[in-house]
Amino acid sequence: TTADTGSVEEVPPPADDAADTVAPAAEQENLPAPPASSRDAYAAALADPAQYFADIDALDGTFTYDLVDVDGDIELELLLRAGTQGPAPVRVLQPIDGTLTATTDYLVDSADDTYPTVFTAGMQPGLTQYESDGARLTATQFELHGNRLVKVYGPEETVVGNPLSG
Numbered sequence: 001t002t003a004d005t006g007s008v009e010e011v012p013p014p015a016d017d018a019a020d021t022v023a024p025a026a027e028q029e030n031l032p033a034p035p036a037s038s039r040d041a042y043a044a045a046l047a048d049p050a051q052y053f054a055d056i057d058a059l060d061g062t063f064t065y066d067l068v069d070v071d072g073d074i075e076l077e078l079l080l081r082a083g084t085q086g087p088a089p090v091r092v093l094q095p096i097d098g099t100l101t102a103t104t105d106y107l108v109d110s111a112d113d114t115y116p117t118v119f120t121a122g123m124q125p126g127l128t129q130y131e132s133d134g135a136r137l138t139a140t141q142f143e144l145h146g147n148r149l150v151k152v153y154g155p156e157e158t159v160v161g162n163p164l165s166g
Contacts, residue, residue: 079092
């Protein structure tokens with residue numbers, strides 16, 4: 001996923017069951033690391049990330065991820081994106097009642113600077129999905145409620161560029 005000023009580590013398809021390291025978002029470096037139980041659960045999820053996208057066909061077997069405080073509770077959730085080419089689904093994983101749970105719905109993100117793109121909402125809870133057709137930029141804000149990504153506002157449309165030209 002893409003954070004406002006964060007870094008993302010791209011992961012090739014797992015060779016066997018190799019675990020990956022997590023690159024935290026730059027704007028959230030001051031947040032505490034996830035508790036050991038969450039770290040272990042996230043490490044297990046990253047060892048087999050495809051299980052969280054079993055309901056989606058035609059994935060390329062690559063994943064990107066980041067730790068982000070999506071719900072504003074100062075505990076980091078795992079943002080997991082399936083695919084590196086074109087628009088790809090993004091799910092949020094978090095421990096709920098001791099079990100690692102992925103959101104039932106997902107946002108769509110594009111790693112090649114085309115739209116739609118998912119951004120963190122800065123220090124505010126939630127995720128914002130931006131889409132553009134070149135002349136207009138549309139933003140929709142989502143918040144994490146249990147295992148659901150719930151739209152809290154939008155889509156809000158903004159004209160990009162000079163609407164009077166031509």
